[in-house]
Amino acid sequence: MAIVDQNRAGLTVPHAVTVPDRIPKQRYYDAGFYKLENEHLWPRVWQMACRLEEIPNPFDFVEYEILDQSVVVVRTEDLGVTAFQNSCRHRGVKVALGHGSCEQGFTCPFHGWCYGPDGTNVGVPRRRSFSEHNLQRGDLDLVPVRCETWGGCAWINLDPSAPPLRDCLEPFATSLDTWKVESLQTEWWYACRLPVNWKAAIEAFVEAYHVPQSHPQLVIPTRYGLRPGEQFDPVAFIDSDIQYLRAMSEGMAGMVHADDVAVAEGLRGTELPADAAEAMAAWNHTLNDAVTQWHRERGADIPDIDDLAAQGLNLEFFQGFPNYFVLPMYSSASAYRFRPLGPEETLMEIWSLTRPAAGEERPVPTPPEVWSHDDPRWPPIPTQDFANIPRQQRGLHARGFEFMRLSEGLEGHVSNFERTIDGYLAGLPHEQLVPALHEVNVYPFDKPIVDLGF
Ligand code: FES
Numbered sequence: 001m002a003i004v005d006q007n008r009a010g011l012t013v014p015h016a017v018t019v020p021d022r023i024p025k026q027r028y029y030d031a032g033f034y035k036l037e038n039e040h041l042w043p044r045v046w047q048m049a050c051r052l053e054e055i056p057n058p059f060d061f062v063e064y065e066i067l068d069q070s071v072v073v074v075r076t077e078d079l080g081v082t083a084f085q086n087s088c089r090h091r092g093v094k095v096a097l098g099h100g101s102c103e104q105g106f107t108c109p110f111h112g113w114c115y116g117p118d119g120t121n122v123g124v125p126r127r128r129s130f131s132e133h134n135l136q137r138g139d140l141d142l143v144p145v146r147c148e149t150w151g152g153c154a155w156i157n158l159d160p161s162a163p164p165l166r167d168c169l170e171p172f173a174t175s176l177d178t179w180k181v182e183s184l185q186t187e188w189w190y191a192c193r194l195p196v197n198w199k200a201a202i203e204a205f206v207e208a209y210h211v212p213q214s215h216p217q218l219v220i221p222t223r224y225g226l227r228p229g230e231q232f233d234p235v236a237f238i239d240s241d242i243q244y245l246r247a248m249s250e251g252m253a254g255m256v257h258a259d260d261v262a263v264a265e266g267l268r269g270t271e272l273p274a275d276a277a278e279a280m281a282a283w284n285h286t287l288n289d290a291v292t293q294w295h296r297e298r299g300a301d302i303p304d305i306d307d308l309a310a311q312g313l314n315l316e317f318f319q320g321f322p323n324y325f326v327l328p329m330y331s332s333a334s335a336y337r338f339r340p341l342g343p344e345e346t347l348m349e350i351w352s353l354t355r356p357a358a359g360e361e362r363p364v365p366t367p368p369e370v371w372s373h374d375d376p377r378w379p380p381i382p383t384q385d386f387a388n389i390p391r392q393q394r395g396l397h398a399r400g401f402e403f404m405r406l407s408e409g410l411e412g413h414v415s416n417f418e419r420t421i422d423g424y425l426a427g428l429p430h431e432q433l434v435p436a437l438h439e440v441n442v443y444p445f446d447k448p449i450v451d452l453g454f
């Protein structure tokens with residue numbers, strides 16, 4: 001066993017993870033636990049509020065909702081991004097809904113109080129009917145919310161004393177900067193309502209242990225090694241690798257971008273060494289270089305994929321604690337965001353992100369229609385995951401089931417993630433939490449349980 005946390009006894013978190021590879025089931029449905037998360041986790045963490053291409057022009061705004069909080073994120077005139085709480089200072093009506101432009105500011109629909117695009121109060125009808133203490137300067141402005149940008153996204157934090165965004169996103173941020181994540185733009189955006197706890201939803205996507213059973217079509221020799229005694233055949237190898245890329249493109253609906261699959265198709269006749277290991281390495285270099293070159297020829301901002309593959313920045317999952325993911329695959333990426341809608345209900349969004357050609361104008365992305373988890377429009381791989389998790393959520397309630405039994409070697413990330421949550425629920429100070437974030441925001445996912453320092 002990796003760690004028995006001596007300090008854990010001091011925490012007052014109910015259903016805390018006391019044995020690191022055993023996760024108590026109540027964390028996934030108990031109303032009291034959910035309430036603790038709402039009070040001590042969500043108000044203290046950085047959350048991806050929108051993609052910057054949703055608000056391309058000055059005065060564009062979007063509303064970001066988390067639990068019972070609504071935040072307005074605004075592109076300012078000098079192209080910075082700012083945010084404030086979405087609540088009229090008179091009687092609390094939301095001043096903004098959805099998305100739009102606030103060049104004229106915001107006018108509350110109830111009694112007409114007016115706010116500038118920066119949230120400053122600029123008008124109170126029948127002002128003299130209010131007593132002086134309800135008209136104090138500054139007190140009538142929309143309440144600011146911490147907002148920073150990174151990686152092509154605007155992020156908010158409801159905690160004024162939280163450390164800067166970047167401190168909370170490392171080493172995720174530095175890895176993905178090298179990969180030029182900020183140059184990606186939305187190709188498409190889907191949303192799914194899952195009848196499961198938000199953590200169960202996340203944890204279905206953070207290990208490869210489930211792949212052979214849940215996604216047998218991805219178990220392809222090029223990725224999982226030759227069967228014993230199997231003779232290596234370079235032509236068959238290229239064939240099956242392209243089959244894998246296609247499954248990741250169509251099956252995942254864009255996890256590998258269709259452009260990159262087309263580049264791979266063009267490499268079919270490539271001569272490879274007879275030795276299996278040498279052939280696989282040669283193929284990977286050839287494919288990485290061809291993808292890089294194809295995108296550079298259209299003027300896209302792309303790093304040298306082969307260099308980055310050597311650093312592990314390809315075909316990997318990155319989590320930005322608690323609920324945002326980037327999955328770089330060759331030139332492009334998927335991104336996930338998970339938000340709780342109730343103890344056993346989650347909104348999961350999936351983006352396909354890619355690199356625009358030089359000068360390419362893309363349409364402004366708008367929030368997608370939310371599909372149910374069993375909607376027939378989901379492609380095969382999400383369908384497989386979305387079938388498992390609701391079954392898990394039901395099964396967790398079984399009287400005889402007490403806790404999840406994690407593989408210490410393959411599912412350590414789940415434990416590291418859950419124990420970091422416990423740190424928040426215990427009210428630990430940010431200085432103690434940031435090092436734990438650095439353990440969770442790291443790759444690869446198939447990694448062991450680590451000591452988080454609390
Ligand atoms: S609640 Fe906004 S003007 Fe009255």
Ligand SMILES: [Fe+2]
Pocket residue numbers: 204205210211214215385
């Ligand atoms: Fe999966």
